[in-house]
Amino acid sequence: MKVRPLTIEGAYEVTPAQFSDxxxxxxxxxxFDALEAAVGHPLDLAQANLSTSARDVVRGVHFADVPPGQAKYVTCVSGAVLDVVVDIRVGSPTFGAWEAVLLDDEDRRAVYLAEGLGHGFCALTDGATVAYLCSSTYRPGHEHGIDPLDPELGITWPAKVPNLSTKDAEAPSLAEAKATGLLPEYEACVTFTASKGRSND
Structure with a gap:
């Protein structure tokens, strides 16, 4: 298993070894040990989610209040998605930046993202099935979204007509979320992860 840091601090691409016959x-x-060695702290597993999406469905950009936030370990077990990590931490050197990783049922890559980062994906196939391991449970009122089509973010979604939920379509832009104090602070995220013993985040 290879764990590679992405350009956004706190986000990693994981490529497993596969054995086929x-x-x-x-x-x-x-x-857990390979991830811990890379990120400096084990992923506390509190909830596992599974979603199935039709082609061109875009889910996200979602995030949770920090603390406790919600770190995620995401993989696509059937079909393919373009997985996107967005740095929405106010004060971060890469605030507003995003990075995409192809997750599919061939290479079987996964993405880990730390608390405070935004997450979304676009289904590239019908029946794209995504599994998430989460560090905290869903907390109504503490989970938020940003408009995935926000021009300021400029995410290049591989869908001619992105299919969004009503909630995601009505989510605020990055600027609106920042102005209303909805976004997590970079320093708060760093302090929170440091309190958990994370060595290189």
Whole structure:
């Protein structure tokens, strides 16, 4: 298993080793020790989510209040998605930046994102099935979204007509979310992860 940091601090791409023969394929899609060695802290597992999406569905950009935030370990178990991490931490050197990773059922990559980062994806196939491991449970009133089509973010979604939920379509822009104090502060995120013993985040 290879864990590679992305350009946004606190985000990583994970590529597992796969073992295939005439019967099929085996892989370890999550290893707590390999992830901990890379990010400096184990992922506290509190909830596991699964979503299935039609082609061109865009989910996100979602994030949670920090603390406790919600770190995520995301993979696509069937089909393919373009997974996007967005730095929405006010004061971060890469605030407003985003990075995309192809997740599919061939390379079986995963993405880890720390608390305070925004997350979304676009389904590239019908029936794209995404599994998430989360560090905290869903908390109504503490989970938020940013308009995934916000021109200021400029995310290049690979869909001619992105299919959004009503909630995501009505989410505020990055600037609106910042102006209303909705976004997490970079220093608060750094302090929170440091309190958990994370060594290089």
């Amino acid at each position: 005439s019967r099929g394929t085996f892989l370890e899609w999550y290893r």
